Structures are given as C-alpha cells and as structure tokens.
Amino acid sequence: MSNIEDLRTAVISGKRKDAKVLTTALLEQGIAPERLLEDALIPAMTVVGDKFKRNEVFVPEMLVSARAMKESMKLIEPKLIEAGIKPKYKAIIGTVEGDLHDIGKNLVATMWKGAGFDVIDLGVNVTPSAFVDAIETHEPDIVGLSALLTTTMPAMRETVAAVKATGKNFKIVIGGAPVTQTYADEVGADGYSPDAASAVDLAKSVLAA
Amino acid sequence: MKYTSLTISDPDQLIYGTAPHPITTKHGMVIGGGMIYPELNFTLPNIKIEKSSMPEIRRHYQQIVSESLQRAAELESPGVVLEFETLPPMTEFPEFGMDIVKILLDGIEEAHGKYGLKASLRCTPNDNREFIRPPIMRSGRYWEAMLELFEKSAQAGAEFLSIESVGGKELHDDALVNGDLREVIFSLCVMGVRDMKFLWDHIVPIANKHGVYAAGDTACGFGNTAMVLAERQMIPKSFATVVRAITAVRSLVAYECGAVGPGKDCGYENPILKAITGFPMSMEGKTAACAHLSPMGNLAAATADLWSNESVQNIKLLGGMAPTCYMEQLIYDCRLFNQASSDGPEAALQMRNWLVKSDASLDPQALIISPESSVAIAQAIVSADDHYSAGIASAREAIRIMRDSSEKGSLKMDTRESAWLDRMEDELDDLPDTEEEFIEEMMEDVDTDKFVPEDYELPVLLTV
Structure with a gap:
C-alpha cells in the first residue's frame, strides 16, 4: 500500500518516476485527487520552497522537485477537472x-x-x-x-x-x-x-x- | 580553430595596460600600449524611448558627454573611451540610435578641441533579434536594422564596434536554471559559435570599410546571467564558474573572424581571450556595482586595458550626475594602476598580484579569471580540435582548477558547491566524442520550437 507521505517525499526528492507510480497507485486506492494535491504535492513544494529561501538548495534542485510535481499533476489534473474542482487561485x-x-x-x-x-x-x-x-x-x-x-x-x-x-x-x-x-x-x-x-x-x- | 597556440603563455605577462597587439585611436590613445584608460558606460533613467521623448533623451546624452568629459579633462585623464550601448528602440529604429551617436561624437570632438582630451566612442548596438520568438537570426527587420546601425555609426566615426550577441540564448537560460551542463555546451559551443561566425563575418567588413575597429563580442547574456544567478544563490558558483570558462570559446569566435579588440567590458572571460589573442581588453569590476554585483571587483582589473563601470543611469547623486561621478572613480583607479606601472614592471606586477589575491581565494568565479587560471584555460581551448571539444576542455580545466585550489585550501568552497564538481564531471564524461554525435543527441533532446535550426546550420528533425 502506498501512502501520501511517500508521494510527498518523492516530490521533495525530485523523483519523477516514483511520483508518477505513487500517484497512479494512490488514485487507484481511491484517494481523492484533491487530497493528493493538498496533502502531498503542495506541502512538498512548500518544503522545497522553504529550503530555497534558506539557501539550502539551488534552483536546479528546486526545479527537479517541480518536475516531479508536474508528473503527478498530469495524472491528478484530469480527475480534478472531472470532479469540478478548480485551483484555489x-x-x-x-x-x-x-x-x-x-x-x-x-x-x-x-x-x-x-x-x-x-x-x-x-x-x-x-x-x-x-x-x-x-x-x-x-x-x-x-x-x-x-x-x-x-x-x-x-x-x-x-x-x-x-x-x-x-x-x-x-x-x-x-x-x-x-x-x-x-x-x-x-x-x-x-x-x-x-x-x-x-x-x-x-x-x-x-x-x- | 584559428588559434592553436597562446600569444601570452606566461601568466606574469598577462597584466593590465599592456597587450601584445595594442591599438591606436584617432586621437592617439594606445590601448594596450602600457597604460590603462577609463571606459565610461551610461544609460537612461526611467523613461520610455519613443519619438516624442527623443528631445529629453538627447538632453540626457548631451549632459552625459559634456559633464563627464569635462571632469575627465579636469582630472587630466590621459584619455577616455565612451561606450554607447543602445537600448532596444535605438537599434530597432537606427535613426534614434544615430541621433545619440552624433551627439556623443560631437561631444568628444568638442572636448578634444576645448581641453585636448583624447577620447573615442565604442558603439554597441544591442542585439534585438530575440524580439521575435523563436528569434530570426539571419534575416528580417531586426537583423537589417542592427547592421544599418553598425554601418552608420562606423561611418560617422565610432571607432570601436561591439555587441553582446544573443545566439544560443534561446536554450541557455533554461540550461542555467536547470544546471544542465550539456545544454550549456550546446548553447555556447554549437549554437553560439555558429551565430558568432555569421555575425562577425558581417561586422568585420563594416569596420574595415570605414577604417574603424571591430572590437569584439561578449557572452554577457550567458556568463553574466550565470554570475548574477550565482550571486543570488540561485545556482552554484561552481557551475557559474564552469559556464564562464566555456563562454570564452564562444566569445573567441569574434577574434577568429577578425575582431582586434578592445574586447567589451562585460566579458569577464576576456582575460582568457587576451592570453589567446594578445588583443587589448576592457573589463569591469567594483566600479560596475552600479549595474550589477560581482565577486571579482578587484581581480577584474588585473588584466584590463580599459577599466569600465558597465552602466549607470543618468541620475543626480550628491557629487554630481552619476556618469560624471563614475568617470571620476574610473580615472582614480586608472591613475593608481598607471602609477604602479610607471614605477617599473615589478611594481606593476605587485599591483596586479594584489588585485588578484584580494579576490581569488574567496570565490571560484574570481579565481577562474586570475592570470594563472586564464592561461591554463586558454591553453586547454587552443589545444582542442574544434569548438565543441574546446568547450569540454575549458569546462574540465575549470573543474580541475577549483578542485585543486579547494584541496590546497586556497579557495573557499562549501560542500554544497563542491558536490557540483562531481556532478559536472560526470556530465562531461557522458558526452560523445564528436560534435556530430553531440548535435544528433541534442537535437532529439532540446526544445526545437525555441529556435530556428536552419539559422544555426543545424539539422531539422522530421517528426512522424
């Protein structure tokens, strides 16, 4: 069983393939797409953004995480649209x-x-x-x-x-x-x-x- | 590769004010002939450039030239170069640019007549070709207008023609923020080199036709973008250092096509080019903090033949208008350097070494343009068979210099930075042996919608 924490870690580490596999698995387990966004992807990028603000990572490392998030979003976005859920902003x-x-x-x-x-x-x-x-x-x-x-x-x-x-x-x-x-x-x-x-x-x- | 050996192979001979191939201006300044001169750069304050604002814009440039040259005369500067780097509408509409060229040339002649001041104008049309996306590099109205400005400014008497060309930048910005060394080499040594050759094969004949100097290009939009990003902690300094070493390969092409210097100020790769070509170079450092910060404020002067402030807005400071204040600063720096030179070669070398040592151990970007590093990288470049191999060789040499210096304790480098040395070395190890294979690989990987492959003599891949 995959969990949301694993997805969050995969995005923080910039592991694109893991992010894709985990997102697929979590969606198949019936986890709501908005939960994946709110509880995994956004918090993961917040962690990475905070590290960047504290000069602990460089932009290239941050972008690796952003690409992992993008990989996940490709799977989540159609489900969000299907469910009529719009981004907050x-x-x-x-x-x-x-x-x-x-x-x-x-x-x-x-x-x-x-x-x-x-x-x-x-x-x-x-x-x-x-x-x-x-x-x-x-x-x-x-x-x-x-x-x-x-x-x-x-x-x-x-x-x-x-x-x-x-x-x-x-x-x-x-x-x-x-x-x-x-x-x-x-x-x-x-x-x-x-x-x-x-x-x-x-x-x-x-x-x- | 035109250059297969170095003109300056002894680092102790790579020194400010002296170049093996000096150039003499109309008023008798000998740049690279033993003396370093100030080169003043300036720009407009917050103002939109259009026909209706041209009267105000003219007043700005009239004020800049008259007040700054008056101050140069008062301080008895032995000579001065002014650089007019155009803003985009001034290249797009050459009549705007030429208005200013004439104002500056008139001001130079007036100062010569009034004070006997030796002054020259460098005209640097900005490269507008990227205004269209993807950029059209070899034809079209931006290309035509740029050539027109080169031609007319040379005809009017601008003695030096320069540019900060943008060929290869379509991919390079992304390569920087992604820390992608392969794409950096493709942008600079494949795309950049091809565009430089095309561009300078047009600029050199214009300069020759009008009896002025094709002065050189810089990889400002590449190396200095990396430097500013590193300064803001966005990319590693070690990566920006390697990028700087590779930019020398791209900028060298202008000299391979017939440019003779003085190389343009914002090319921090210029010490490497001076070692290769022997032509005089302009540099900017601490006095360019008005335009951007840098980690080599003193060291940049160590090998300079013109000493510049990069760019300052024409705004009022307590001492006077900013360009006049910067003219004064540049003149005092040059006075000090020239005084050391006039005390003899040992004093000049001591001065140069102080400039180097005060910065070199604190930042790899400074270290990499020290005379010793510059000669080592220059040697790596001229030993290579082609520009692609030269790019790899310069990158490897930069990594070696950083690693050795860090291990010896003569370069401050934290673990976050030094980890990138291994990463970059691995990337270089993975590159194919030949440019042909490299192009084949890269054309499958890069976003070919961002540039026009034909403009870079690159194969167009057919998509099924």
Missing part, C-alpha cells in the same frame, strides 16, 4: 512590453504552480492589451508583471493602468531588478516582491487582504 504572469527578460518571471511562475495556483504565462514583451485580453478571458485572481530594464518600467505603469481599467477584481504584483516598493506604490500595484523566493508569500498575503 488563478494567476496571469508576463514580462512587460519591450522587455525580453524572463528568468525571474519563469521562477515566479514555477513557485506559484508549486503552491497550487493555476498559472497562465503570457511570456515576454507582452503588450498592455495582451494582458487585458488575457484577463478578460481567464478572469485571474492575481496578475504578475516583470521588468528588468529601467526603460521598460514605464510599460509596467501603462500595463497596471490598462489592466485596472478592466474593472475586474484581481490583485497586481510586480517585480524585477529596477523595481522597488516605492515604484509599486506609485503605479498602484498591490504588492512588490524583491525576489522569486518571496513571490508565493506575497501572492498569498495580497490575496488574503
């Missing part, structure tokens, strides 16, 4: 227009996925209108904007203004090397994260507010 993320930097943005997306968010990644060089279209289509709970250049920060301001004009109910968080809390306040974002490691805590705190 939906997020849209992208690098603003004129900017091609995406390492930080990708890491935030990975960490949000690890926390159980449904993440729609719009990529890089995303125009304000593309953000607006995605918001209209997906109705997210949170929108993340990234910029690495001082000269693309104005695009961040324009994007915040454009997405707010949709009148939809969601939070906006921003980040990137030249961005500060002061700038976030100035442009009317709900939060600012200095690094990818803090992005999950930030998202949860602004969504709870």
Whole structure:
C-alpha cells in the first residue's frame, strides 16, 4: 500500500518516476485527487520552497522537485477537472512590453504552480492589451508583471493602468531588478516582491487582504 | 580553430595596460600600449524611448558627454573611451540610435578641441533579434536594422564596434536554471559559435570599410546571467564558474573572424581571450556595482586595458550626475594602476598580484579569471580540435582548477558547491566524442520550437 507521505517525499526528492507510480497507485486506492494535491504535492513544494529561501538548495534542485510535481499533476489534473474542482487561485504572469527578460518571471511562475495556483504565462514583451485580453478571458485572481530594464518600467505603469481599467477584481504584483516598493506604490500595484523566493508569500498575503 | 597556440603563455605577462597587439585611436590613445584608460558606460533613467521623448533623451546624452568629459579633462585623464550601448528602440529604429551617436561624437570632438582630451566612442548596438520568438537570426527587420546601425555609426566615426550577441540564448537560460551542463555546451559551443561566425563575418567588413575597429563580442547574456544567478544563490558558483570558462570559446569566435579588440567590458572571460589573442581588453569590476554585483571587483582589473563601470543611469547623486561621478572613480583607479606601472614592471606586477589575491581565494568565479587560471584555460581551448571539444576542455580545466585550489585550501568552497564538481564531471564524461554525435543527441533532446535550426546550420528533425 502506498501512502501520501511517500508521494510527498518523492516530490521533495525530485523523483519523477516514483511520483508518477505513487500517484497512479494512490488514485487507484481511491484517494481523492484533491487530497493528493493538498496533502502531498503542495506541502512538498512548500518544503522545497522553504529550503530555497534558506539557501539550502539551488534552483536546479528546486526545479527537479517541480518536475516531479508536474508528473503527478498530469495524472491528478484530469480527475480534478472531472470532479469540478478548480485551483484555489488563478494567476496571469508576463514580462512587460519591450522587455525580453524572463528568468525571474519563469521562477515566479514555477513557485506559484508549486503552491497550487493555476498559472497562465503570457511570456515576454507582452503588450498592455495582451494582458487585458488575457484577463478578460481567464478572469485571474492575481496578475504578475516583470521588468528588468529601467526603460521598460514605464510599460509596467501603462500595463497596471490598462489592466485596472478592466474593472475586474484581481490583485497586481510586480517585480524585477529596477523595481522597488516605492515604484509599486506609485503605479498602484498591490504588492512588490524583491525576489522569486518571496513571490508565493506575497501572492498569498495580497490575496488574503 | 584559428588559434592553436597562446600569444601570452606566461601568466606574469598577462597584466593590465599592456597587450601584445595594442591599438591606436584617432586621437592617439594606445590601448594596450602600457597604460590603462577609463571606459565610461551610461544609460537612461526611467523613461520610455519613443519619438516624442527623443528631445529629453538627447538632453540626457548631451549632459552625459559634456559633464563627464569635462571632469575627465579636469582630472587630466590621459584619455577616455565612451561606450554607447543602445537600448532596444535605438537599434530597432537606427535613426534614434544615430541621433545619440552624433551627439556623443560631437561631444568628444568638442572636448578634444576645448581641453585636448583624447577620447573615442565604442558603439554597441544591442542585439534585438530575440524580439521575435523563436528569434530570426539571419534575416528580417531586426537583423537589417542592427547592421544599418553598425554601418552608420562606423561611418560617422565610432571607432570601436561591439555587441553582446544573443545566439544560443534561446536554450541557455533554461540550461542555467536547470544546471544542465550539456545544454550549456550546446548553447555556447554549437549554437553560439555558429551565430558568432555569421555575425562577425558581417561586422568585420563594416569596420574595415570605414577604417574603424571591430572590437569584439561578449557572452554577457550567458556568463553574466550565470554570475548574477550565482550571486543570488540561485545556482552554484561552481557551475557559474564552469559556464564562464566555456563562454570564452564562444566569445573567441569574434577574434577568429577578425575582431582586434578592445574586447567589451562585460566579458569577464576576456582575460582568457587576451592570453589567446594578445588583443587589448576592457573589463569591469567594483566600479560596475552600479549595474550589477560581482565577486571579482578587484581581480577584474588585473588584466584590463580599459577599466569600465558597465552602466549607470543618468541620475543626480550628491557629487554630481552619476556618469560624471563614475568617470571620476574610473580615472582614480586608472591613475593608481598607471602609477604602479610607471614605477617599473615589478611594481606593476605587485599591483596586479594584489588585485588578484584580494579576490581569488574567496570565490571560484574570481579565481577562474586570475592570470594563472586564464592561461591554463586558454591553453586547454587552443589545444582542442574544434569548438565543441574546446568547450569540454575549458569546462574540465575549470573543474580541475577549483578542485585543486579547494584541496590546497586556497579557495573557499562549501560542500554544497563542491558536490557540483562531481556532478559536472560526470556530465562531461557522458558526452560523445564528436560534435556530430553531440548535435544528433541534442537535437532529439532540446526544445526545437525555441529556435530556428536552419539559422544555426543545424539539422531539422522530421517528426512522424
């Protein structure tokens, strides 16, 4: 008999094949898919994320765990959809227009996925209108904007203004090397994260507010 | 491989201010001729670049050139290089870029007339080809506009042409965050090398046509991305160190195609290239903290022929506008280095050794560009048969240097870092012997939707 603890350990250790085998077995044992998500996968990624925050693991090691979670999610996700269970939060993320930097943005997306968010990644060089279209289509709970250049920060301001004009109910968080809390306040974002490691805590705190 | 032996094989000859093949500027600066000069870099503050903001943007650059060169003259700098690294819209619309080139060249001539200051301009169009995903590397409007800016800036009198090219970056960012050394080698030594050859086979003839210098490329988007990620504890420093060693193989291609230096500042692999080619190099270190942090603030100066600040926004500091303040800092650093040189070769070597020793034991990324390490890695590269083998050889040499230094106690390295040495060595052991086999394996593994294989002369795999 497999147990949820084994799955959690497999994800923490980044063992993809084990994660797949255990997920299959646990689903066959009749364990509810949402339990696997809530009691194994998300706690596993929380452990890994915390280790990363404490500088105990590097990103490559964290991504090995993320891939193990993904392997498990491939099996769990269809069951969740079948049961009508939606992720607690939906997020849209992208690098603003004129900017091609995406390492930080990708890491935030990975960490949000690890926390159980449904993440729609719009990529890089995303125009304000593309953000607006995605918001209209997906109705997210949170929108993340990234910029690495001082000269693309104005695009961040324009994007915040454009997405707010949709009148939809969601939070906006921003980040990137030249961005500060002061700038976030100035442009009317709900939060600012200095690094990818803090992005999950930030998202949860602004969504709870 | 064009270079089969080293131009500088004695680490003691790899020293700041002196290069076996110096170059002389129009105003008479001899870069690599025994003296180190400042190279000032600057950028705009938070401002959107578009037609309507160009008057304000012009004012920024006019202020930068006039105030910084005035300060250089006041401090009696023997010469100075300005680098204009364009921002994306300035390459996309070459008329924007050329507006600024002309402002800077006018400012340089004015300072020469007014103060007798020797100054030169390096023009570095940013590589916009990645604005399309997957990037179109060998044709299209971004490619055409970039070539136009190279051509027109050379024609107008920018004496050095450089670029931070992006060929291979389509896969490299993922390779870094995944700690995937195989993919790093594929990005840099297969894709990067092919793109560099194509690119520099276009830039060198432009420079030659207009009598200016094809100065060189850097693997900034590769090696410095790794360095910044390591600095933030995201990837191991030992991995970033190996990446740095491999970047030298990619950057070398510009010189194989006819570039002559001074190599561009953000190429921390430049000491390795100086040992191979003998051309002068620009470097950045502690005075580049305004742009990014690094673990080799002093050591980077040890072999530099131009000493740079990487990039600083034109904002007001207490001492003046930031570029002017950085001009002053660079000049004082250069004065000190040049004073040591003028006291004789032993004093210069002592100064260089202090620069090296103050950083080398604290971080492998610093150690790897020390004169001794640079010569060792350069030797590994020129001993290889092709760029693929050179990539592997440079990686192995970097691992050997880190392991030996750590065992001797001359390099600080924790167990979390040193574990990666074994992991990387295992990855290298698993690589095939030939580039052909490697390409065959990798084209099945990598995400070929992220790049255009034809632009890298790579086979297109047919999917069934």
